[in-house]
Amino acid sequence: MSEPHSGQSGRPKPGDRHPPLADKRNLFQRIVEFVHPGPDSTDELIETLADAEDRDLIAPESRMMLEGVIRMADMTAGDVMVAAPRMDLLSIDSPYEEVLHVVIETGHSRFPVYEGQRENVIGILMAKDLLKLQRAPELNLRTLLRPAVFVPESKGLNELLRDFRSNRNHLAMVIDEFGSTAGLITIEDVLEEIVGEIEDEFDDKDGESSVYTLADGSHRVAGDADISAVNEAFGAKLPEEEFDTIGGLVAHELGHVPRRAESLTLNGLVFTVMLTRGGAVRWFKVTRAPEEALGSDGA
Numbered sequence: 001m002s003e004p005h006s007g008q009s010g011r012p013k014p015g016d017r018h019p020p021l022a023d024k025r026n027l028f029q030r031i032v033e034f035v036h037p038g039p040d041s042t043d044e045l046i047e048t049l050a051d052a053e054d055r056d057l058i059a060p061e062s063r064m065m066l067e068g069v070i071r072m073a074d075m076t077a078g079d080v081m082v083a084a085p086r087m088d089l090l091s092i093d094s095p096y097e098e099v100l101h102v103v104i105e106t107g108h109s110r111f112p113v114y115e116g117q118r119e120n121v122i123g124i125l126m127a128k129d130l131l132k133l134q135r136a137p138e139l140n141l142r143t144l145l146r147p148a149v150f151v152p153e154s155k156g157l158n159e160l161l162r163d164f165r166s167n168r169n170h171l172a173m174v175i176d177e178f179g180s181t182a183g184l185i186t187i188e189d190v191l192e193e194i195v196g197e198i199e200d201e202f203d204d205k206d207g208e209s210s211v212y213t214l215a216d217g218s219h220r221v222a223g224d225a226d227i228s229a230v231n232e233a234f235g236a237k238l239p240e241e242e243f244d245t246i247g248g249l250v251a252h253e254l255g256h257v258p259r260r261a262e263s264l265t266l267n268g269l270v271f272t273v274m275l276t277r278g279g280a281v282r283w284f285k286v287t288r289a290p291e292e293a294l295g296s297d298g299a
Helices: 027-035 042-054 060-072 096-106 127-135 157-167 187-195 227-234 246-254 291-296
Strands: 110-114 121-126 150-152 171-175 181-186 211-213 219-222 263-266 269-277 280-288
Touching: 042 060, 060 187, 096 127, 110 171, 121 127, 157 171, 157 187, 181 187, 211 227, 219 227, 227 246, 246 263, 246 280
Parallel strands: 150 171
Antiparallel strands: 110 121, 171 181, 211 219, 219 280, 263 269, 269 280
16 A cells, blocks of 8 residues: 655655755744844854843853853864973983972873973873882883873864873873974863863862962962962961952062963062963962062062
């Protein structure tokens, strides 16, 4: 028995080059799409998402993530990498105690290791692998290294994220068009373009202190820590009237956005920038200024 309405079933006929697809839109939907066509550019798509948020169709967090995904499609490794001068590296010839000091001070989980010149990266050291040296002193740093992955500055973030996931690699060295090291990029750097800043174990949670004591006796202070909290922690008298956060005060005193490794002495405390994100200081390392430097402290 033949099927009823077989001519309108939407099934492909023999010899059809382009099988018909069933159009489930009603007349009203077609008219709406004709009068209000979809976005024709990335900017229009982002504006559409903002409009959807305004109309409570999507939550603000969802809109931000979707916008991050859209913008990331046009970004490359060179756009978000940590530039070579700001990289924390380890020398293969450094003694164990020196390597351990750098690992504790910076708090990273992975480190590029170089031999001779900083340009000559020979592998990646996982901080947790240093424990093996305590269990087996006959090992050396070279035996703990993992292969380094190199990517060009022009590599798209979408493709890089896919590589990170498939290769289970969380760090890649970025090279420029001449084959020189331009910087490094981590999976966290890529993901933060989508979800925003990712909190780590040192981040302030539920009102906990944003001042932490490190193993060498120095302190790690969050850039958004209240100046009053810093004064209380160090017994200092930093001004609290004009600025709320220590990052804002330091930026004002420097006269520009603080850069990594830049230092400033205020009220007997040396604030050294450890990490910056999005044009703001994420972490300072804070130490007491030497006695001889206190006389020149302008704070």
